[in-house]
Amino acid sequence: MARRGRFAPYLLVLPGGLWLLAFFLIPMTLMASLSLQSGNLIDGFRQTFHWQNYRDGIGVYGGVLARSLGYALAATVACAVLSYPAAHWIAFRAGRHKTRYLFLLVVPYFVSFVLRTFAWRQVLTDDGPLLGPLKDHGLLPTDFRVLDTGFAVIAGLTYNFLPFMALPIYVALERVDRSLPEAARDLYAGRAAAFARVLLPLSLPGVFAGAVLTFVPMAADYVNAEVLGGPDDTMVGGVVRAEYFDNGAYPTASALSFTLMAVLLVAVLAYARALGARNVLGDAA
Amino acid sequence: MQNGVPAIGLRDVAKAFPGRGGTVPALRGVDLAVAAGEFFSVLGPSGCGKTTLLRVVAGFETPDRGEVRLDGASVDGVPPERRDVNTVFQSYALFPHMNVFDNVAFGLRRRGVGRAEVRERVGRMLEVVELTGREKARPDALSGGQRQRVALARALVNRPRAVLLDEPLAALDLRLRQAMQGELKRVQREVGVTFVLVTHDQGEALAMSDRVAVMNDGRIEQVGTPREVYERPRTRFVAGFVGTSNLIAGRVTEWRPEGAVLAFGADGRVVVPDASARSGEPLEIAVRPEKIGIGRDRPDDARCALRGTVADVGYLGASTTYSVATAAGDVVVYAQNDDATRTPAARGDRVWVSWHQRHSYALDAASHDDTNPDADRRPPTRSGGGPDGAVRSDAEADGSARSGAARRGGVA
Structure with missing residues (x-):
């Protein structure tokens, strides 16, 4: 009995542990090793602890890296701004139909990611169904375009990752005791003050979770930049893909991947620290 | 006020x-x-x-x-x-x-x-x-x-x-x-x-x-x-929800200076002061169980009295709860155990239950009571812990009848 009890936790983590080992830790180690090798596709790669790979990667693609983070940040903010009201509405106003609206929110995502993004290309083309009529009526200059701009990339990212922001916010709002906003109103806070002082701070953990869930994959995304963006809008994910598959520069691609990972890790940790501090200070802040 | x-x-x-x-x-x-x-x-x-x-x-x-x-x-x-x-x-x-x-x-x-x-x-x-x-x-x-x-x-x-x-x-x-x-x-x-x-x-x-x-x-x-x-609960619901009440329904048989009189069986008589019902009209009254006395001897004529058989006895230490089957229905009595030498009534005993007429009060005829649909038999409605306090211990009060009395027995 005691023996079995002692080993039970290890047995329970075994399947997940093996999975992580096989598909996460081993590839990560191989990639880490690869990022320090030198050589080329024809002669083969050798482990030389060639740290220059990192320096070269940052030197050449530093701008792309910064742009990726900028796009991801803009799209994260857009996601939060767009999905908070929707999540709020579903949590507080949808009544019995909550599940229905939550389903509607995720239903577009049953369609393939790439397909959806290409569909956006159709919508946003220079004389497409969106811009065409506006230009015909002289509401937009004829040379106005959305496709192949940074704006299109950010819009596409926002669209593609919206549920990852909306759902955590919904969960956080759903968890807030219904009488708390009422108590705030009861204590002379108007609608705006009740929201700012009580509901918003209590739902911030949801925004935080949503921001991590969207920012990290968006910063590494390359589909949106390649499909919707122009040649000046490339993101680091696209560069990694090109270095790896087009140029066969495995070490450079690996080094860039690790650089991105490190940058994201630092960004998320800094973010968690800042937000956590605000939560602790509460109303006094 | x-x-x-x-x-x-x-x-x-x-x-x-x-x-x-x-x-x-x-x-x-x-x-x-x-x-x-x-x-x-x-x-x-x-x-x-x-x-x-x-x-x-x-x-x-x-x-x-x-x-x-x-x-x-x-x-x-x-x-x-x-x-x-x-x-x-x-x-x-x-x-x-x-x-x-x-x-x-x-x-x-x-x-x-x-x-x-x-x-x-x-x-x-x-x-x-x-x-x-x-x-x-x-x-x-x-x-x-x-x-x-x-x-x-x-x-x-x-x-x-x-x-x-x-x-x-x-x-x-x-x-x-x-x-x-x-x-x-x-x-x-x-x-x-x-x-x-x-x-x-x-x-x-x-x-x-x-x-x-x-x-x-x-x-x-x-x-x-x-x-x-x-x-002085005015309605059936109040009589049952606040404390415990015996509800007794009958027809007014005569009017005396002291109030309306309801007769039950050969020698049961209940007097209700300030009842608005006239002779021959139906009337429902309530009496608190602690206001009722129980005894083997016939009480004096001034008191409301019913004759019946003890159906149930619950000994609670400080008090005893009796349920007495009478011509007017079951009557619940709370008796203080203030005299240890007195032999209490036992199940099956023929007894008198009686109370001063000022303790019988008429209930509003218009009173509506959704919690107790069997209005014909009129069992005593009970709830809560009586005046002696918060026996109810949870939020599940439904205002209905017998569970409260049962809990009372359990707690005492």
Whole structure:
């Protein structure tokens, strides 16, 4: 009995542990090793602890890296701004139909990611169904375009990752005791003050979770930049893909991947620290 | 009772909520006047509309018709933040991301009270509720009783016209609840603010209030002092929900100077003073079990008396509960065990049950009672723990009959 009890936790983590080992830790180690090798596709790669790979990667693609983070940040903010009201509405106003609206929110995502993004290309083309009529009526200059701009990339990212922001916010709002906003109103806070002082701070953990869930994959995304963006809008994910598959520069691609990972890790940790501090200070802040 | 303008006045307030197959009425036309400085309780079973009543006064619900006045001024369309009343929520609704001080200071800060005055008033109020020194504590670090006191302080610190308390003690255990009853009463006396307390616990309502309104099914059945409501229940529902009552129904056989007379069997006779029913008309009366005496000898003629057979005896230590089958139905008697030498009646004994006629009171014929549909047989309606206190220990009071009496037996 005691023996079995002692080993039970290890047995329970075994399947997940093996999975992580096989598909996460081993590839990560191989990639880490690869990022320090030198050589080329024809002669083969050798482990030389060639740290220059990192320096070269940052030197050449530093701008792309910064742009990726900028796009991801803009799209994260857009996601939060767009999905908070929707999540709020579903949590507080949808009544019995909550599940229905939550389903509607995720239903577009049953369609393939790439397909959806290409569909956006159709919508946003220079004389497409969106811009065409506006230009015909002289509401937009004829040379106005959305496709192949940074704006299109950010819009596409926002669209593609919206549920990852909306759902955590919904969960956080759903968890807030219904009488708390009422108590705030009861204590002379108007609608705006009740929201700012009580509901918003209590739902911030949801925004935080949503921001991590969207920012990290968006910063590494390359589909949106390649499909919707122009040649000046490339993101680091696209560069990694090109270095790896087009140029066969495995070490450079690996080094860039690790650089991105490190940058994201630092960004998320800094973010968690800042937000956590605000939560602790509460109303006094 | 009320001099001048009531602190809270309701006139014909009705409210219905959308529900299965149409709307479900929560309030069916409520009139109410709560005097300034009064400790007023609204007592009723769950689902009777008492919480809706409180929410209408606080401004969280808009009545379908009728009018709410605070200090004589209509608050029609006035949002909660501009009503000079504060609520103590059932869950307390303390802001979990703020400490005790910031919770209590919330209302003052929203009203733009200066920093120094906020500190002073919050400090003084925390003194009143005996929480000095816990200013920096978070709500989740407090006990249930402490949270309750923070919620109370958060309302009182604003010096509102009235504090509305929604089942404030329901979440506390029995011992703490009894302590907090005294505490609430003390604080109310100390600050002199009008309290409107909603509860399903009759012991709570009777022990704390200046006046009690008994509610059932969206209507107020009776308003009066705890004594009036207990000693002179006007409707069948009040007689059954507040304490335990024997309900006896019959026809008026004759009118005497002392009141209407109902005859039961060969020698059963019940007299009811101030009954409005005339000879030959049906009449329903109620008698409290503790007002009834039990004995083997025929009582003197002045008393109401019924002859019957002891059907059940419950020995509770301090008292004994008898159930006696009579021509007027089962009659429940609570007898004090104040004489150890006396042999109590046993099951199957032929006995007399009797009471002074001033303890029989007529119930309103118009009284509606949804909790007890078998109106023909009229078993004694029982509930709660009688006047001796808060035997009910949970929020599941449904106002209906026998479970309360059974619990009484279990607790004693």
